[in-house]
Amino acid sequence: MSTQTSTPAPPAATDERSSLLKLYLGRGVLAVAWALAFAGAHENLNAAAITLLAVYPLIDAVSSVIDYRATPNGSERQVIAFNGGLSTLAAIALCLAGAGGEAATLHVFGVWAFVSGAAQVVVGVRRRGPEFGKQWPTLISGGLSVLVGITYNIQAAGDNPSLDVLSVYATGGGVWFILQALLLGWKSRQLRARTA
Secondary structure, three states: OOOOOOOOOOHHHHHHHHHHHHHHHHHHHHHHHHHHHHHOOOOOOOHHHHHHHHHHHHHHHHHHHHHHHHOOOOHHHHHHHHHHHHHHHHHHHHHHHHOOOHHHHHHHHHHHHHHHHHHHHHHHHHOOOHHHHHHHHHHHHHHHHHHHHHHHHHHHOOOOOOOHHHHHHHHHHHHHHHHHHHHHHHHHHHHHHHHO
């Protein structure tokens, strides 16, 4: 009687999956916390609100640095580096736009949401292997960010632009990141069970 055992995942893939799980979970929780803080602070575009506006893309920039360090060399890593630089520029641009009012702020946030969402989709597509749980939450989140970015720029050009939508955006993004972390955790347990 012969027994078959599943081939264990390569250590590099296992390490990257564990790193991504922690990163996505932390990023998701921070996004939801930011949404709660911004919801109570954006009535006036004062120093506190503008600081929070800069903090949100900086969360993305720091996450990109962590992700970059954990990702093997390749085109995926280049997209992550691009997104980190973009998010850093977005933080600076949001500080400047805050002085110009809600419309300017919504325009800048919308452009950043569009481009960073597109970058997220590219990274998600490249991580679609089974060892990373197919990346559906990441792909959906990135695709929605692209659509939302377009919507925000249309709203910013209208008569009554409002920053209320930014808390909704951050909450949605946070939930998708948490779902991706849970999916990676489930995938890790599944792979461990197969190799036990």
